[in-house]
Amino acid sequence: MSSKPILRDPSQDQPDTSEANPRDVPTGEAPRADAEMARVLKIAPVHMASDPSSGVIAYWKHAALHDVVAPMADHVLMTFPSGSLRFERRTGKSVVIGTARPGTVTVIPAGSTSRWDIPESLNVIHLYLPQTTLERVALEAGTASAADLMDRSAHPDPITSRLLLSAADVLEGSAALDALFRQQLTDLLATRLLAAHAGSPVATQPVIGGLSPTALRRAIERLHSDSDADVSLAALASEAGLSRFHFCRAFKESTGLSPHAWLRQHRLEQAMNMLRDSNESIVSVAAALGYSSQTAFAAAFRKLTGETPSDWRRRMR
Numbered sequence: 001m002s003s004k005p006i007l008r009d010p011s012q013d014q015p016d017t018s019e020a021n022p023r024d025v026p027t028g029e030a031p032r033a034d035a036e037m038a039r040v041l042k043i044a045p046v047h048m049a050s051d052p053s054s055g056v057i058a059y060w061k062h063a064a065l066h067d068v069v070a071p072m073a074d075h076v077l078m079t080f081p082s083g084s085l086r087f088e089r090r091t092g093k094s095v096v097i098g099t100a101r102p103g104t105v106t107v108i109p110a111g112s113t114s115r116w117d118i119p120e121s122l123n124v125i126h127l128y129l130p131q132t133t134l135e136r137v138a139l140e141a142g143t144a145s146a147a148d149l150m151d152r153s154a155h156p157d158p159i160t161s162r163l164l165l166s167a168a169d170v171l172e173g174s175a176a177l178d179a180l181f182r183q184q185l186t187d188l189l190a191t192r193l194l195a196a197h198a199g200s201p202v203a204t205q206p207v208i209g210g211l212s213p214t215a216l217r218r219a220i221e222r223l224h225s226d227s228d229a230d231v232s233l234a235a236l237a238s239e240a241g242l243s244r245f246h247f248c249r250a251f252k253e254s255t256g257l258s259p260h261a262w263l264r265q266h267r268l269e270q271a272m273n274m275l276r277d278s279n280e281s282i283v284s285v286a287a288a289l290g291y292s293s294q295t296a297f298a299a300a301f302r303k304l305t306g307e308t309p310s311d312w313r314r315r316m317r
Contacts (some may be wrong), residue, residue, distance in 0.1 A: 033074035033128035054186035076108040090115040098154030107152040140245035183233035210254030
């Protein structure tokens, strides 16, 4: 690829950012990141999942890109599941040449704008993080405020990259499990961004001790519930009288598992009991446990046990 950026024709509608201030539009007036990315990439994501209390996770497979990404209301975090591809990004008067590859992340702070030149198709996972979520996590983590995020292009950060990549691997087709995982993951990623990609890195306060016996019992009762609303991270934390940040750490201190991992283990035990002790069909078991389809249930079961539900049932009888 040429070392010179491919500049946009000034007659086109989208503005050239060569002289633009990278943060020249108030985020309150900017479009949401999912809408702006859909406009620029001109396709729908392979998968997108959103949570009003957290943010949006999207998996894209898009063609070559030569366009301006306008200022967005959300912070954007990107990572790349495979391959290696050089790209150019122009922000203001600076041009960055980066290589999109596993183990790297790109951070686009809310309100910034840049020109992208990506010469070939690319697979990428995005997190769209509202400023309100970042501020909430900063407050819950015991920091004074959410410092400005730094603009990054293909920055080496294997920890953050693995966290975001895991979002594409845990879509098990169970609404309660998926939502709880996304809520935990988004809060964890926001904490990581504040620690590793802020202008003034923040240190979170350590959490000592687990939940009280009463709070743990109530949390487990909610996780046993058939209502997806009861097992949201916000509901679990509120019941315990804690923030989401502190609840997750206290719950893991008490049980050895995150709330999502605990619920996943519980659902697996329910599935095993039903498969072993009843003649219910696999479809009925999947529906009873909240999975969207038999295929989704079978994939989740096999991931945890190494066997399909049918094979496991035959072996146990």
